[in-house]
Amino acid sequence: MTASRAQAGVAAGLLAALVVLAVVGLFLQDAAVKVDVASALQAPGAAHWFGTDAQGRDVFARVAVGTSIALASGIATVAVGGGLGLLIALVCGLGPRWLDAVLVRLLDAVMAFPALLLALAVTMAFGTGLLTALLGVVVTVVPVFARTLRAEARRATSEPFVQAARTIGLSTPHIAVRHVVPYLGTTLSVQLAANVGNVVLVLSGLSFIGVGAQPPTPEWGAMITEGLQNALTGQWWIGVFPGLALLLTVVAVNLLADSIPAVRAARRARRTRRSRRPRPNPVAAAAVKEA
Amino acid sequence: MSAAPSPALPALSVEGLRVAYGDVEVVRGVDLVVRPGEKVGVVGESGCGKSTVALALMGLLAAGGSVTGGAVTVSGSRVDYHDERALDRMRGSQLSLVFQDPLTSLDPVKSIGSQIAEALRRHSPRMSRAAVRARCAELLTAVGVPEPERRLRQYPHEFSGGMRQRALIAVAVANDPAVLIADEPTTALDVTTQAQVVDLLDSLVDGLGVAVVLVTHDIGLVSEFCDRVLVMYAGRVVEEVPSDVLFGGAAHPYTRALLESLPVPGRPRGEDLAWIPGAPPPLSALPPGCSFAPRCAWAQPECSVGTPPRVVVSEPSVAALGTALHTAECRRALEVPRG
Amino acid sequence: MSRPTSSTSAALKRGAGALLGVLATLLLASVVSFVVLRAVPGDPARLIVGPLATPDVLAGVRTQLGLDDPLWLQYLHYLRDFATLQWGYSYSNGADVTAVIAARLPATLELALWAFLFAVVGAVVVATLASYRGGALAGVAKVVSLVGLGTPQFWVALVLVLVLGSSGLGVLPGPSGRLTSFLEPPPHVTGLYTVDGLLAGQPIVFSDALAHLALPAISLALIPGAFLTRLLTANQADVARAPFVTVVRSKGVSRWAAHRRHVLHNALLPSLASAGLVLASLITGSVLVESVFNWPGIGQVLVQGVQRQDFAVVQAFVLLSAVLYVAANTAADAVVALVDPRLRVSTR
Secondary structure (H helix, E strand, O other), X not given: OHHHHHHHHHHHHHHHHHHHHHHHHHHOHHHXXXXXXXXXXXXXXXXXXXXXXXXXXXXXXXXXXXXXXXHHHHHHHHHHHHHHHHHHHHHHHHOOHHHHHHHHHHHHHHHOOOHHHHHHHHHHHHOOOHHHHXXXXXXXXXXXXXXXXXXXXHXXXXXXXXXXXXXXXXXXXXXXXXXXXXXXXXXXXHHHHHHHHHHHHHHHHHHHHOOOOOOOOOOHHHHHHHHHHHHOOOOOHHHHHHHHHXXXXXXXXXXXXXXXXXXXXXXXXXXXXXXXXXXXXXXXHHHHHHO | OOXXXXXXXXXXXXXXXXXXXXXXXXXXXXXXXXXOOOEEEEEOOOOOOHHHHHHHHHOOOOOOEEEEEEEEEXXXXXXXXXXXXXXXXXXXXXXXXXXOOOOOOOOOOOOHHHHHHXXXXXXXXXXXXXXXXXXXXXXXXXXXXXXXXXHHOOOHHHOXXXXXXXXHHHHHHOOOOOEEEEEOOOOOOOHHHHHHHXXXXXXXXHHHOOEEEEEEOOHHHXXXXXXXXXXXXXXXXEEEEEHHHHHXXXXXXXXXXXXXXXXXXXXXXXOOOOOOOOOOOOOOOOOOOOOOHHHOOOOOHHHHOOOOOEEEEEOOOOHHHOOOOEEEEOOOOOOOOOO | OOOHHHHHHXXXXXXXXXXXXXHHHHHXXXXXXXXXXXXXXXXXXXXXXXXXXXXXXXXHHHHHHOOOOOHHHHHHHHHHHHHOOOOOEOOOOOOEHHHHHHHHHHHHHHHHHHHHHHHHHHHHHHHHHHHHHOHHHHHHHHHHXXXXXXXXXXXHHHHHHHHOOOOOOOOOOOOOOOOOOOOOOOOOOOOOHHHHHHHOOOHHHHHHHHHHHHHHHHHHHHHHHHHXXXXXXXXXXXXXXXXXXXXHHHOOOOHHHHHHHHHHHHHHHHHHHXXXXXXXXXXXXXXXXXXXXXXOOHHHHHHHHHHOOOHHXXXXXXXXXXXXXXXXXXXXXXXXXXXXXXXXXXXO
């Protein structure tokens, strides 16, 4: 329990730092695209913390703006995709069986495509760019949410509290919103966090290949592509810093997602313990259970 | 395999065994002597430490648990619980374990034959394949599994619960151990199968001369199967009693209360079963003095002060039996009317 | 079982049901791919002939491609062409897509196989040590696998080149394709240079091919390796708690032998179910990593196809990856059914 709380703390700290960087990025948008050939390819130093790229743009400013792009697009796509996925899961869980069967097959078919390739196909179909890339990523997120939440929603419908709600004649939408959605809480929050990481990775992959955000935009994946050309001649900083930011973001979000179930369980246990009469020492209880 | 222990030596002797999980002591000084061919029962409520005693003797306590005191001797040689290799040599060959739940006690992806053979090969590495196979079949026959050749090739999911427990007993006796520790061997089985497994254990004691320590919460089973019964409460043996005097002769108030709470067929219907007020104390916060005092109908103020004395309730009638003493850890043991 | 005929027919029925499900999934996947890459993007003919072509030329290409047929007929043709390995011609240079993919496949296959080997061996070793030793080692393994799962493969590729490759310490070659330029590829047998090099008795070719493989394969192995490490660690922790492990120990089997023979064995079985995910990660990885190392595989073909708006290449690659994913999962299910005695049809 303490380990997962420490883990959640580290994740929260990392995320807070990234949010600060993203906010800083909002004020550096001009600096991030300002071409200054005279100061091109400068190594990291006091003037330019992360150095400058081939066109003399400040890499730190670009990484900071990239952070705000990544966080905003990651959260937005997961919110939209997760919402749609939740909706499908509720239809599957509470709707007629045949509809569930059809939807599950369809979801499985969509999930048969590796996320990056499906997102790539959708992005290409609607025309290259950051916005279409976001659409492509949403398409990959929806089935992930729908599939995991559907299993939980199905389980919820066999729980006594849902059956009781049915018995007293509550409407299906009411049951879905008031009884099933809260039941999905932990799974939903884990999925939300875990998918932000995946989404940010896929988005940067798309830009890296060249279908996502296009070059002047300081998107991490696109920056790494640019950095590749300079890497062989020794200007490592152009590609390394955006990737480092990307790595830290995904790791922070994954750490958070990984610690959510334990932290939530501990919180719930604490709440129930407080509301009941004092109980024996948990260590002794564990030892007793063992014996 | 060691030579058969001389009849004078106990098969298993435990003195002052203490086990702790972290800071909490769950077994607080247990003495136990089992002679070759003897059947000793250990009973108590869940949480009294009886299963911990079984695992501690095997040296297989769960993570966090450790033996913190006492001396254990198997067939005359002292067990060193810090020497893992020596323990590995002892386990299965001198001391064996039959576990609670036959459904989860066998590896689901290995054949029954290979799981019995594993016990044989471990202690007789030079045995030929054919000899191992023959011995496995012989063991299955001995524990009452028909068609052993076919059954050896099968997997646990193809065995019923009772058959699995038989296979596990075959594993346990594969190397002719001196002592078999059976931890709730019948709890997970249905009643008719329970009787068969008990009969099987009985016949093994007669046939192989193995000593059995039967750990269970089932007083009825113990009184029927065992020569002697140890009653445990809060990590201590509170009464040691020959099983033929258990009903009607128990001296410790806790043992009496346990016996009274047994449902007896034929008892008038309306009558309530007796029950013990309160719950066993948490082992991390034991009451001072006798641990049972707060729940005891016979408790007096002095019961909550100091360790209760071990009182000899009756000397063995035949001097030769030596250990078949009836003792209780209660200062009022001789005053409490025997029920 | 006692009546082998009935259990065999039950298993056949189960197998047939599973096969039908797989076919349905594949058909739906092909519909998805058709809709996304053929129906939505507009007029492929226009993309092929370019914006300056005359309406006559455009109409000719349209007829030639069957674009005047109703959509359902186009879909059936699409399905037939995919199944008969006629994956069309590149929009940009007219090359036969099937031939291009076939020619480039061995390079990717070799890379993916080695990456798979690295990932599986690494994961089994790390996860087994972590769950056997526990304590700090388990914590380290957990952090490493969490970080590994979050790593952008193309960035790791870049960092590896910078640190170990030609522009860093120079320990390993890269990014320079599959072989040093003065070496001749070994005689073609499998198309895998490491294997062919050994078969032809050319140890220099083998070691050179392996050196060229090392960095891209490591970049590719990172994510599936981290994923498998997490999975195997969790599985082993679950199995280690099972009572049968205590029973095995009670036979006198040492803790390590019990772990190896029983815990690891039981933990490996369920991990087969993620074969599809591992394959998907290798496919995705090859797309992202090959271009960094100038590796002449199909991942690079895809990236070039994407940059040239070459839908024929992308279509074939994307649907192929879905087919491979489903095939890998089906094969894994079949293997589990053969290996796991609880699912195996008993014929005795």
